[in-house]
Amino acid sequence: MRLDIATVCLSGTLDDKLAAAGRAGFHGVEIFENDLVVSPWSPGEIRQRCADLGLSIDLYQPFRDFEAVPPDVFAANLRRAERKFDVMAQLGADTMLVCSSVSPDAVDDDDLAAEQLHELAARAADRGIRIAYEALAWGRFVNTYEHSWRIVRRAGHPVLGLCLDSFHVLSKGSEIGGIKVIPGGKIFFLQLADAPRLRMDVLQWSRHHRLFPGHGDFDLSAFLGAVAATGYAGPLSLEVFNDVFRQSDPARTAVDAMRSLLVLQEETARRGTAEMRVADLPVVPAPDGYAFVELTAPDPAGVLASMGFVYTGQHDSRPAQLWHQGDARIVVRPGTDVRIDALGVATADPLGAAQRAERLLAPRLSDMDYDDPGVRAPDGVGVVFYRPENDWMAEFTPADPALVNTCGITGIDHISLTAPFDDFDQIALFYRAALGLEAEPETEFAAPFGLIRSRSSADRDRRIRIALNVAALRRGDWAPAVAEPQHIAFTSDDVVASAKAMRELGAPLLDIPGNYYDDLLARFDFSAERLKVLREHSVLYDRDEHGEFLHFYTRMLGSRVFFEVVQRIDGYAGYGVANSPVRMAAHRQFRLTHG
Numbered sequence: 018m019r020l021d022i023a024t025v026c027l028s029g030t031l032d033d034k035l036a037a038a039g040r041a042g043f044h045g046v047e048i049f050e051n052d053l054v055v056s057p058w059s060p061g062e063i064r065q066r067c068a069d070l071g072l073s074i075d076l077y078q079p080f081r082d083f084e085a086v087p088p089d090v091f092a093a094n095l096r097r098a099e100r101k102f103d104v105m106a107q108l109g110a111d112t113m114l115v116c117s118s119v120s121p122d123a124v125d126d127d128d129l130a131a132e133q134l135h136e137l138a139a140r141a142a143d144r145g146i147r148i149a150y151e152a153l154a155w156g157r158f159v160n161t162y163e164h165s166w167r168i169v170r171r172a173g174h175p176v177l178g179l180c181l182d183s184f185h186v187l188s189k190g191s192e193i194g195g196i197k198v199i200p201g202g203k204i205f206f207l208q209l210a211d212a213p214r215l216r217m218d219v220l221q222w223s224r225h226h227r228l229f230p231g232h233g234d235f236d237l238s239a240f241l242g243a244v245a246a247t248g249y250a251g252p253l254s255l256e257v258f259n260d261v262f263r264q265s266d267p268a269r270t271a272v273d274a275m276r277s278l279l280v281l282q283e284e285t286a287r288r289g290t291a292e293m294r295v296a297d298l299p300v301v302p303a304p305d306g307y308a309f310v311e312l313t314a315p316d317p318a319g320v321l322a323s324m325g326f327v328y329t330g331q332h333d334s335r336p337a338q339l340w341h342q343g344d345a346r347i348v349v350r351p352g353t354d355v356r357i358d359a360l361g362v363a364t365a366d367p368l369g370a371a372q373r374a375e376r377l378l379a380p381r382l383s384d385m386d387y388d389d390p391g392v393r394a395p396d397g398v399g400v401v402f403y404r405p406e407n408d409w410m411a412e413f414t415p416a417d418p419a420l421v422n423t424c425g426i427t428g429i430d431h432i433s434l435t436a437p438f439d440d441f442d443q444i445a446l447f448y449r450a451a452l453g454l455e456a457e458p459e460t461e462f463a464a465p466f467g468l469i470r471s472r473s474s475a476d477r478d479r480r481i482r483i484a485l486n487v488a489a490l491r492r493g494d495w496a497p498a499v500a501e502p503q504h505i506a507f508t509s510d511d512v513v514a515s516a517k518a519m520r521e522l523g524a525p526l527l528d529i530p531g532n533y534y535d536d537l538l539a540r541f542d543f544s545a546e547r548l549k550v551l552r553e554h555s556v557l558y559d560r561d562e563h564g565e566f567l568h569f570y571t572r573m574l575g576s577r578v579f580f581e582v583v584q585r586i587d588g589y590a591g592y593g594v595a596n597s598p599v600r601m602a603a604h605r606q607f608r609l610t611h612g
């Protein structure tokens with residue numbers, strides 16, 4: 018299917034927007050009138066520019082406040098329309114979007130609306146133009162797709178059809194089953210936007226908070242499935258009004274937008290909509306877990322050894338060391354600060370997985386860095402794919418077996434990354450789509466330096482879990498929060514024993530304040546002995562409907578990375594998010610007292 022984007026989605030002037038859309042691989046655009054009016058290019062030049070970029074102009078919009086008005090206003094509106102048809106002729110655009118009226122001049126009269134739209138369509142037909150009528154969710158009298166369809170049907174003109182916009186339909190909670198009775202040929206245009214569920218005025222919601230598909234809470238694949246079932250064969254066009262995107266690098270936004278459409282098509286097809294031709298995204302087996310996590314660090318040996326890791330080998334061609342404990346493997350390469358460089362993901366089909374991620378517009382990693390196929394995620398973290406049988410370990414020359422002081426770590430539970438506010442949604446969608454993960458419910462918590470949104474995703478078997486937090490914005494000079502913390506959470510079958518063993522080896526564990534334990538006692542009916550053990554070892558606690566969660570943290574290593582050790586009891590499914598503010602405050606306290 019043709020994949021389009023409205024120029025309103027992207028920041029900049031028309032040349033920035035078109036270049037970004039073209040480069041991201043879109044087939045066509047909706048030209049927003051404002052973008053055209055402020056452009057130094059004539060409509061003919063815009064047409065040429067689009068052609069050079071391989072873009073068609075599939076819609077001109079918006080034409081407002083046209084229908085159901087008194088005769089004098091109607092005459093003026095027709096004159097206005099004729100001037101826009103002139104522009105469209107020069108643009109080579111054949112479809113004009115007419116929004117349902119919000120005008121105080123309009124009257125509540127469907128017959129009059131149909132009659133006037135018929136007249137508009139007759140004039141459009143003379144110019145080879147089609148009219149797509151869209152019910153704005155805040156339209157004065159027409160604000161549901163069902164109502165706009167009744168009027169279009171009553172008008173009965175072949176070049177008058179509907180524009181369906183997922184935001185207007187889903188924001189009102191309309192029944193999407195009704196879409197299936199509309200003949201596909203009468204749907205002239207389809208606009209797609211997601212949004213978070215918010216309780217607010219619908220116009221404000223639409224103008225400020227629309228999102229690309231997969232970033233919000235709407236069931237867009239059900240919506241697209243319903244539209245596809247009508248036989249609609251026109252473009253899938255993104256129309257997202259969003260305060261952040263209006264200011265962001267349009268090239269990056271356009272890539273994010275394209276990725277969201279590819280994922281939406283795939284999901285719609287997977288949910289059984291035969292009409293939806295699948296984007297050629299390779300389908301790959303579920304990941305088998307973390308092969309390893311790669312860190313840059315100046316002096317890894319100290320901390321990893323104090324946590325019971327064993328130095329296992331030196332890479333044959335790169336300055337990288339392999340450390341392991343249980344099934345947790347850490348590759349460390351020397352560098353000035355500590356950061357997570359790459360996730361090694363075990364999969365039965367490494368090449369397919371890398372091709373899928375590449376098709377999702379992630380750049381391929383160079384062979385210089387890794388012998389195996391990998392990509393760079395939008396947050397800069399490498400994702401490298403390996404067969405599960407560990408053949409990648411052959412690249413390391415085994416080290417002399419060191420003194421083994423295991424501290425009970427059995428594997429990697431999850432990776433936690435922090436994304437800048439503006440990129441959070443696209444980074445979350447990328448990891449989910451590239452690795453075949455399912456989104457877990459989004460949470461938010463009040464942390465010392467900001468309200469933090471947190472969203473995790475995991476594969477069905479919970480072998481790969483990625484938790485993503487929004488970075489605190491760090492407004493002004495008051496910026497005490499760690500910029501973009503990252504951490505690796507290891508599993509242990511006995512967290513208290515692990516904490517004890519690590520303390521004995523001198524691991525830099527994080528002390529948790531006494532108030533936290535007093536509060537635990539109030540919230541949970543602990544025995545005095547149990548509480549004493551948790552307090553003594555700075556082990557935190559959480560509980561969900563499945564079971565219990567025990568975990569502890571290290572101090573910050575370098576400027577942004579720390580480790581966690583977790584124990585999930587009876588299928589606890591969360592991440593101890595309730596304890597995150599405690600951890601953040603404790604990291605802050607350590608910085609204050611130890612510099």
Ligand SMILES: O=C(O)c1ccc(O)c(O)c1
Nearest residue numbers: 079116151182223224256
């Ligand atoms: O917010 C608006 O006015 C507006 C304009 C054009 C559209 O297609 C739309 O969905 C909303």
Ligand SMILES: [Mg+2]
Nearest residue numbers: 151182208256
């Ligand atoms: Mg719209």
